[in-house]
Amino acid sequence: MLTATHLWQPFQEFVFMRRALLGGLVLACSTAPLGVFLILRRMSLIGDAVAHGILPGAALGFWMAGLSLPALTLGGLGAGLSMAGLAAWITRRTGLREDASLAAIYPISLAAGVLILGLAGKRLDLLHVLFGSALAVDGPTLTGMLWVCGISLVAMALIYRPLLLDTLDPLFLRTVSRLGPLAHGVFLTLVVLNLVIGFQAIGALMVVGLMMLPAAASRFWSRRLPILMIIAALLGCISVWLGLLLSFNFSLPSGPAIVLVAGASYLLSVVFGPVHGLLRRPPLLTSQ
Amino acid sequence: MISCQALRWGAPGQPLTPPLTMERPTGSLTAIIGANGSGKTSLLKVLAGLQKPLAGKATVNVPKRGGVSFLPQQQYLDRQFPISLQELVAAGAWGSSHTPAMRRLRLKTVLDDWALDGLEHRPLMALSGGELQRALLARLSLADAPLLLLDEPHAALDEQGQALLWRHLHKWHADGKTAVVVCHDLGAVREHIPHTLLVSHSRCVLGRSVDLIAQQPSAWVA
Numbered sequence: 001m002l003t004a005t006h007l008w009q010p011f012q013e014f015v016f017m018r019r020a021l022l023g024g025l026v027l028a029c030s031t032a033p034l035g036v037f038l039i040l041r042r043m044s045l046i047g048d049a050v051a052h053g054i055l056p057g058a059a060l061g062f063w064m065a066g067l068s069l070p071a072l073t074l075g076g077l078g079a080g081l082s083m084a085g086l087a088a089w090i091t092r093r094t095g096l097r098e099d100a101s102l103a104a105i106y107p108i109s110l111a112a113g114v115l116i117l118g119l120a121g122k123r124l125d126l127l128h129v130l131f132g133s134a135l136a137v138d139g140p141t142l143t144g145m146l147w148v149c150g151i152s153l154v155a156m157a158l159i160y161r162p163l164l165l166d167t168l169d170p171l172f173l174r175t176v177s178r179l180g181p182l183a184h185g186v187f188l189t190l191v192v193l194n195l196v197i198g199f200q201a202i203g204a205l206m207v208v209g210l211m212m213l214p215a216a217a218s219r220f221w222s223r224r225l226p227i228l229m230i231i232a233a234l235l236g237c238i239s240v241w242l243g244l245l246l247s248f249n250f251s252l253p254s255g256p257a258i259v260l261v262a263g264a265s266y267l268l269s270v271v272f273g274p275v276h277g278l279l280r281r282p283p284l285l286t287s288q
Numbered sequence: 289m290i291s292c293q294a295l296r297w298g299a300p301g302q303p304l305t306p307p308l309t310m311e312r313p314t315g316s317l318t319a320i321i322g323a324n325g326s327g328k329t330s331l332l333k334v335l336a337g338l339q340k341p342l343a344g345k346a347t348v349n350v351p352k353r354g355g356v357s358f359l360p361q362q363q364y365l366d367r368q369f370p371i372s373l374q375e376l377v378a379a380g381a382w383g384s385s386h387t388p389a390m391r392r393l394r395l396k397t398v399l400d401d402w403a404l405d406g407l408e409h410r411p412l413m414a415l416s417g418g419e420l421q422r423a424l425l426a427r428l429s430l431a432d433a434p435l436l437l438l439d440e441p442h443a444a445l446d447e448q449g450q451a452l453l454w455r456h457l458h459k460w461h462a463d464g465k466t467a468v469v470v471c472h473d474l475g476a477v478r479e480h481i482p483h484t485l486l487v488s489h490s491r492c493v494l495g496r497s498v499d500l501i502a503q504q505p506s507a508w509v510a
Contacts, residue, residue: 040369165379168369171338175356176382176431223411225370 010248016135020244023137023201024258026149028210028236031194033156033229035215037187041167046084047211049102051195051204053083055113058199063120069140073196080192083109135247135254137201148197152190159183164225202255209259210236217266220273235265289314289435289466290335294344297334298327303342308492310485312468314349314434317461319477319497320470322487328470331487332358332437335468350435354383357433359441362420367413373423374399374408380430394430402426403452417444425453436460436467442476454480474501 010017038044057079058072065071087101096104137145156163162179163186165172173180191211198207214235218228243258271278290312298304304327312318320328333339334346336358350356377399381391399405402422412420421444428436441457442450457480460467471477477484477497484497493500 040366164371165382168371168376169360169365169379171333171336171358171360171364172379172427173382174338175336175358175433176354178353219370223370223413224372228370 006249007245010245016137017244017248019137019139019142020135020201020254021241023142023145024210024240024244025237026145027194027198027201027207028214028240029233030149030152031198031207031211032214032218032232032236034152034187034191034194035211036218036225036229036232037163037167038191038212039215039219043098044212044216045099046102047191047195047208048205049087049106050080050084050192051199051208052106052113053109054080054192054196054199054204056109056116057113058196059113059116059120063116069144069200072200073144076196076199077192079109079113080196081189084188084192141197141200145197145201148193152194155186155190159186163187202258206255206259209262210239213259213262213266214239217262217269217273220269220275220277223275235269236262239265289316289350290346290348290468292344292346295334295341295346296343297330297339297341300342304330305487305489305492307344308487309344310492310494312466312483314466315461315464316466316483317457317481318468318494319481319484320468320487321472321474321477321484321500326487326489328487329361329439332439332468332470336437348435350433354431355433356435356437357428357431359424359428359436359438361439362417362424362444365412365420365424367415367420369412372409372411373404373415373419376412377404377423377426377430380427382431398426398429401429401456403448418446418449421445422449422452425456429456434465436465438467438469440470440472442471442473450476457481474504477501 011021035047038047054076057075057077059075060079061068061071061073061075064075083105084102087098087105090096090101090105091098159179159182162173162177162183166180166183170180194211195204195207198204198210201207202210214232215228217235218232221231222228239262240258243261244254246252246261247254247257269277274280290310292308292310294307294309296303296305296307304325308331320331322328330339334341335348336356337348338358348356374395378391378395380398381394384391386394399408402425404419404422404426407415407419407423410419415423421441425441428438441453445453454476457467457469469477469481471481478501481497484495484500486493486495486500
């Protein structure tokens with residue numbers, strides 16, 4: 001039977017559960033607005049591509065410096081940013097669509113990463129990198145997550161207006177301001193930064209789920225951008241909390257548990273959401 | 289104000305027209321007409337600095353930021369975007385130095401001017417094509433730039449909306465703004481816009497609207 005104590009007790013009792021919860025909550029809050037904007041920019045798949053692309057950098061960092069947080073973070077950041085940058089450069093120079101150029105580069109990164117890990121002697125478990133374990137969040141990782149979350153939220157607040165206009169109407173923004181490319185660059189950097197810090201906590205592939213699923217689900221609950229971001233953050237937080245409880249009580253891997261709860265919230269939103277959900281009639285106010 | 293020297297534009301390696309050389313003085317009001325695919329929209333983008341010319345030079349004598357307002361065709365906006373009409377229009381005040389109270393007043397005024405009062409809080413996806421077009425025009429009014437480049441501003445507007453558009457265009461002209469308007473409605477061009485640039489694959493001609501349009505096959509003129 002589920003009682004209030006069941007909902008809190010594991011977190012009260014075990015410090016690793018508290019760390020996992022706190023880390024997951026801040027990660028959910030900082031990735032939610034990023035996910036919402038990725039969807040609005042029609043770049044939903046870039047998270048997946050970057051998450052794979054981070055691997056060679058992290059592997060290189062591991063090879064050079066062992067399992068150290070700064071080395072893994074710097075390596076992952078370098079690899080993620082150069083991959084996104086290279087894809088954008090190829091797109092600009094050749095006109096290849098951005099999703100195609102990302103899709104072409106991330107298998108290269110992934111393969112390179114696996115190769116480097118192989119050379120390094122398999123001491124870093126590939127499964128751990130890809131799927132992670134929220135229960136292994138240690139003190140320094142948690143501090144790193146708090147910093148990344150703080151930086152992300154402040155930076156998003158600062159670039160909110162130019163990013164909004166650059167997403168909706170880039171031509172208009174270019175005629176009134178030169179902040180468009182800057183906002184775009186800062187935004188992509190934040191995406192990579194969050195994925196890198198997230199991959200150490202819940203795994204490279206799982207953090208993409210935490211970024212995109214609540215954002216996609218929120219679209220069924222509101223038509224207003226600030227509210228979309230708040231709903232996405234709330235859904236993310238609930239997923240982290242319930243996911244950790246499930247993982248604790250039924251001995252499930254924590255990353256997949258969190259992402260599956262987020263996935264359930266997405267499917268429920270698709271069915272029951274008031275904005276174009278399956279069970280709702282189209283509202284009276286539709287276009288034309 | 290606008291000066292083009294042997295200007296060529298279009299996709300790389302495929303200029304759309306012969307080289308264009310023209311001068312348009314400050315305060316002029318000019319239409320661009322031509323068949324689909326003759327490069328009207330591209331020319332506007334080149335003038336707005338949003339696209340690079342293939343050859344020659346296009347210079348516009350305005351401040352680098354906020355000197356040009358470009359009205360895009362509306363299919364290029366994402367109608368699903370989760371903001372309200374008012375937020376879209378308010379973006380026109382980007383970088384203005386007015387006080388918040390003054391900004392609200394100006395916003396209210398342009399919303400009234402374009403008959404958008406009552407629609408302020410509608411999401412974009414709940415607007416009709418004409419309402420969205422008036423919202424884009426209201427944003428342009430708010431930006432108050434000296435050079436206006438309008439791509440099919442009459443598209444999607446009903447009779448009243450078109451009357452509103454021409455009234456504003458005459459007012460901007462009287463205020464000394466320079467405007468270039470891409471327009472398919474030759475009857476309206478003849479009536480409202482003194483000069484016209486005709487672009488086609490074989491030639492670019494600038495002349496008085498009445499003369500140029502008189503040479504067009506009569507079936508084209510509404």
